[in-house]
Amino acid sequence: MKLFLVCASALALSAGLAQAKTFVYCSEASPEGFDPAPYTAGTTFDASAHPIYNRLTEFKKGTTEVEPGLAESWEVSEDGTEYTFHLRQGVKWHSNEKFTPTRDFNADDVLFSFDRQGNAENPWHQYNPGITYEYYTAMSMPELVKSVEKIDDYTVKITLNSPEAPFLANIAMPFASIVSKEYADALEAAGTREDLNNMPIGTGPFKFVAYQKDAVIRYAKNPDYWGTAPIIDDLVFAITPDAAVRLQKLKAGECHLMPYPAPADIEAIRADTNLKLDEQAGLNVGYLAYNTTLAPFDNPQVRKALNMAINKQAIVDAVFQGAAEPAKNPIPPTMWSYNDAIQDDPYDPEAAKAMLDEAGVSDLTMQIWAMPVQRPYMPNARRTAELMQEDLSKVGVKAEIVSYEWGEYLAKSMEAGRTGAVILGWTGDNGDPDNFLSVLLSCDSAGEGGANRAFWCNEEFSSLLKDAKVTADQAERTALYEQAQVVFKDQAPWYTIAHSTQYVPMSAKVSGFVMSPLGDFTFETVDIAE
Amino acid sequence: MVRFILNKLLYLIPTFLGITIIAFSFVRILPGDPVLLMAGERGVSPERHAELTAQLGYDKPVVMQYFDFLGRLLQGDFGTSLVTKKPVLDEFMALFPATVELGLCAIILATVIGVPVGILAAIKRGSWFDQISMTTALVGFSMPIFWWGLLLIIFFSGMLGWTPVSGRISLLYYFPTPTGFMLIDSLLSGQPGAFKSAVSHLILPSIVLATIPLAVIARQTRSAMLEVMGEDYVRTARAKGMPQRRVIGVHALRNAMIPVVTTIGLQIGVLMAGAILTETIFSWPGIGKWMIDSISRRDYPVVQSGLLLIAGMVMLVNLLVDLTYGLINPRIRAS
Numbered sequence: 001m002k003l004f005l006v007c008a009s010a011l012a013l014s015a016g017l018a019q020a021k022t023f024v025y026c027s028e029a030s031p032e033g034f035d036p037a038p039y040t041a042g043t044t045f046d047a048s049a050h051p052i053y054n055r056l057t058e059f060k061k062g063t064t065e066v067e068p069g070l071a072e073s074w075e076v077s078e079d080g081t082e083y084t085f086h087l088r089q090g091v092k093w094h095s096n097e098k099f100t101p102t103r104d105f106n107a108d109d110v111l112f113s114f115d116r117q118g119n120a121e122n123p124w125h126q127y128n129p130g131i132t133y134e135y136y137t138a139m140s141m142p143e144l145v146k147s148v149e150k151i152d153d154y155t156v157k158i159t160l161n162s163p164e165a166p167f168l169a170n171i172a173m174p175f176a177s178i179v180s181k182e183y184a185d186a187l188e189a190a191g192t193r194e195d196l197n198n199m200p201i202g203t204g205p206f207k208f209v210a211y212q213k214d215a216v217i218r219y220a221k222n223p224d225y226w227g228t229a230p231i232i233d234d235l236v237f238a239i240t241p242d243a244a245v246r247l248q249k250l251k252a253g254e255c256h257l258m259p260y261p262a263p264a265d266i267e268a269i270r271a272d273t274n275l276k277l278d279e280q281a282g283l284n285v286g287y288l289a290y291n292t293t294l295a296p297f298d299n300p301q302v303r304k305a306l307n308m309a310i311n312k313q314a315i316v317d318a319v320f321q322g323a324a325e326p327a328k329n330p331i332p333p334t335m336w337s338y339n340d341a342i343q344d345d346p347y348d349p350e351a352a353k354a355m356l357d358e359a360g361v362s363d364l365t366m367q368i369w370a371m372p373v374q375r376p377y378m379p380n381a382r383r384t385a386e387l388m389q390e391d392l393s394k395v396g397v398k399a400e401i402v403s404y405e406w407g408e409y410l411a412k413s414m415e416a417g418r419t420g421a422v423i424l425g426w427t428g429d430n431g432d433p434d435n436f437l438s439v440l441l442s443c444d445s446a447g448e449g450g451a452n453r454a455f456w457c458n459e460e461f462s463s464l465l466k467d468a469k470v471t472a473d474q475a476e477r478t479a480l481y482e483q484a485q486v487v488f489k490d491q492a493p494w495y496t497i498a499h500s501t502q503y504v505p506m507s508a509k510v511s512g513f514v515m516s517p518l519g520d521f522t523f524e525t526v527d528i529a530e
Numbered sequence: 531m532v533r534f535i536l537n538k539l540l541y542l543i544p545t546f547l548g549i550t551i552i553a554f555s556f557v558r559i560l561p562g563d564p565v566l567l568m569a570g571e572r573g574v575s576p577e578r579h580a581e582l583t584a585q586l587g588y589d590k591p592v593v594m595q596y597f598d599f600l601g602r603l604l605q606g607d608f609g610t611s612l613v614t615k616k617p618v619l620d621e622f623m624a625l626f627p628a629t630v631e632l633g634l635c636a637i638i639l640a641t642v643i644g645v646p647v648g649i650l651a652a653i654k655r656g657s658w659f660d661q662i663s664m665t666t667a668l669v670g671f672s673m674p675i676f677w678w679g680l681l682l683i684i685f686f687s688g689m690l691g692w693t694p695v696s697g698r699i700s701l702l703y704y705f706p707t708p709t710g711f712m713l714i715d716s717l718l719s720g721q722p723g724a725f726k727s728a729v730s731h732l733i734l735p736s737i738v739l740a741t742i743p744l745a746v747i748a749r750q751t752r753s754a755m756l757e758v759m760g761e762d763y764v765r766t767a768r769a770k771g772m773p774q775r776r777v778i779g780v781h782a783l784r785n786a787m788i789p790v791v792t793t794i795g796l797q798i799g800v801l802m803a804g805a806i807l808t809e810t811i812f813s814w815p816g817i818g819k820w821m822i823d824s825i826s827r828r829d830y831p832v833v834q835s836g837l838l839l840i841a842g843m844v845m846l847v848n849l850l851v852d853l854t855y856g857l858i859n860p861r862i863r864a865s
Contacts, residue, residue, distance in 0.1 A: 022701070026702055030823075032613050032614050032616060033614055033616075038615070040570070041769070042566065069756075072679065128610075128616075129610045129615065130585065130612060130615055131609060132585065132588060134568060134569070137578070138572055163664040167540070168690070194615075197615065198616075198721045210704075212624075212707070212815065213621065213624050213625060213815055214625065214813075214816075214819060214820065215628075215698060215813070215815035215817035216697075216701065218704065236701050237813075238697060239813060240696060240697075240700060240813040241810050241813060242680075242722070242810060242811055244680055245680070245683060245695060245696050245811055245812070245813065246686060246697075248683050248687060248688050248695045249696060250697050251688060252687055252691065252694070253687065253693065254695055254696075254697075254701075304808075404561070404568065405562050405565060406562060406563040406826075407561060407562015407566045407567045407828060408562045410562075410566050410567070410569070410570065411562070411563075411566050411572070414573050424571060425571065426571055437571065445573075446561070447575075448575070448576055449573050449574055449575035449576050449577075449579065450575070451571060451572050451573040459831070461734045490584055501710055522699060
């Protein structure tokens with residue numbers, strides 16, 4: 001009898017497994033934790049912010065447009081410094097074995113989520129040793145946010161110190177995910193504060209079930225989700241670091257979808273009828289930044305001449321294996337305000353040589369810095385540098401390739417007085433042009449420790465950006481950014497290399513997956529054909 | 531025997547201290563620091579860099595940091611990961627069983643195949659078996675692990691579909707893992723098919739990880755056997771008319787095993803090195819991959835304490851090997 005019961009329950013279990021729709025995603029790395037605020041890696045957000053949490057504003061699926069999230073609507077004051085958010089009512093928090101919520105989401109949760117990051121006095125500011133809120137700091141939130149006030153249970157007012165047009169996009173980013181105040185209080189009472197990071201409670205489409213370090217993350221559908229509930233019942237992340245192995249798992253049916261295929265495998269994936277491939281231009285740029293403070297690179301004509309000496313298409317073909325678009329602007333073509341009217345400098349070694357002669361530059365020697373790691377915007381920096389070196393030699397410029405270990409590379413490339421041009425790149429955080437142009441090219445970021453590796457400070461360019469930042473009207477902002485791109489092209493602080501394409505291979509049975517221009521992987525809309 | 535063991539244990543103390551110094555300095559000698567790597571392309575202002583460095587306690591003189599580390603270590607505090615903000619010991623305990631399970635399977639595989647092959651090759655010295663097995667061993671010894679693993683996956687999992695591609699168990703099975711050893715936990719779970727699934731996931735990674743130790747053990751066994759078989763007492767035994775089986779089994783093998791046991795013990799270190807690559811290919815959640823990730827992120831606490839814990843385990847295994855040695859050979863005990 002006992003044996004029968006065991007068998008019967010086993011059968012019931014396997015029948016249950018067959019019925020429930022389980023979607024397996026072969027993710028490429030382990031999340032650092034499940035509280036999105038202290039971390040900066042996209043992999044971490046794919047496992048925490050996107051399935052488990054929501055934010056006041058959200059990015060509309062497949063775009064970088066901001067739409068209502070936990071805030072149903074909002075008003076912005078005339079001067080652009082006061083944002084009043086009307087919160088969604090009836091939003092349920094998840095529960096787990098240790099916590100059952102007694103109330104719905106409300107303003108207290110919003111206040112808690114921002115205060116713990118911005119206020120060093122908040123007991124949750126350092127709830128785990130060594131926690132810092134790098135994204136909150138990087139998006140200038142400490143300088144920007146004056147106060148976060150509760151007007152009533154479902155109304156919150158955020159006051160800024162100065163107008164900031166990208167603010168609504170900033171708070172749609174993972175670091176601004178709303179966590180439960182009630183859960184935090186319960187954890188505090190139990191003396192297990194670290195569980196905020198280990199056993200997350202959110203309002204998102206999936207509930208966290210379990211994480212086995214470096215192996216598997218399990219989620220279950222949130223049936224009470226305030227938005228459209230997911231189609232699949234269970235979501236599983238099978239952590240698979242090697243790209244070739246991920247592809248084998250996808251082919252063997254051990255997972256349904258994978259990120260970051262090796263460029264060399266793209267053709268084989270296309271040819272496989274059991275698989276399909278989504279592709280999209282990435283929200284990124286790879287570039288070579290001159291040190292515009294050192295002669296002769298302080299002369300825009302010299303920079304322009306060097307730009308004309310390098311064959312961009314050859315780099316796209318050889319290094320990116322065609323999986324990229326040659327870049328002419330510092331922002332990618334998928335971003336609003338991209339100025340398509342701009343003509344790229346032509347590849348013309350003879351004209352380049354003539355321009356160098358005209359500028360009085362002869363026997364120029366320079367360094368090209370090639371980073372030691374592969375990044376989404378640059379598959380192979382050394383190979384890129386070699387192609388540049390060869391092209392430059394044809395116009396009489398002798399280039400030497402140097403490289404450092406990654407951490408050192410990042411540090412040394414920021415040092416003022418650096419000799420040499422640096423290969424680097426950027427992937428957008430929030431889809432706002434300011435997130436590329438101000439971070440990478442403004443006078444403010446040209447100082448020590450800033451991300452402006454060209455040390456380029458152009459008054460006209462920077463003032464256009466400042467104007468755009470305090471303008472709420474998107475059409476006006478677009479015009480300002482388009483003009484800024486004209487100045488950029490004319491002054492040529494960078495050689496813009498390429499915007500790489502993102503590929504997402506998946507089983508042919510999968511439907512409803514929407515690629516995000518921000519590179520996020522979200523699964524609430526996916527379905528699997530039986 | 532007690533004195534022998536105590537002696538061995540005493541030797542561990544300076545070794546352990548030496549390892550703390552190496553583990554501590556190793557990650558600090560590498561260029562780049564954790565704060566810079568966290569900031570990435572965005573960069574970090576000198577003020578923020580100083581603030582974060584101070585918060586992590588890395589603004590103090592290095593010698594002070596070392597004594598802090600040692601002091602906490604003596605209280606059983608292995609530190610907290612800079613990346614995950616979790617205690618290093620917790621992470622180690624969560625991942626270590628996976629590495630041990632894989633390592634044990636690999637070493638058992640290497641020994642069970644390597645020793646008999648070595649013996650047979652020695653007995654049939656110069657035969658086709660000897661030549662083929664020793665050439666294969668040479669190939670195995672020089673095998674690039676990453677390529678080998680991928681090749682096996684593509685052939686056995688991709689083309690033939692005999693084994694799963696990677697992971698420790700099919701994702702359909704979900705049960706608590708009290709011991710961390712999937713073979714044991716899958717049996718305890720009582721879920722039908724779980725144990726079989728765990729075994730099938732172990733096959734390819736064990737073969738890959740066993741490849742190099744197997745080659746070394748086979749070659750070492752062969753040469754040890756050949757040496758012993760040339761000894762006077764073996765010739766005497768033969769001259770007495772003792773059957774070949776007894777000459778080899780009782781007289782030759784036991785003496786030949788002494789260097790072989792040492793070799794097997796030394797392979798533990800080789801296994802750890804191999805585990806790093808094997809774990810990465812087979813998405814095996816063990817400490818090899820954990821160390822590599824931590825080194826590339828300059829997660830100082832994980833690297834220094836992790837190295838120490840691994841070294842501690844290797845030392846323990848070597849101690850056991852030494853003791854086994856003493857059991858096999860009473861002369862070593864006496865000296």
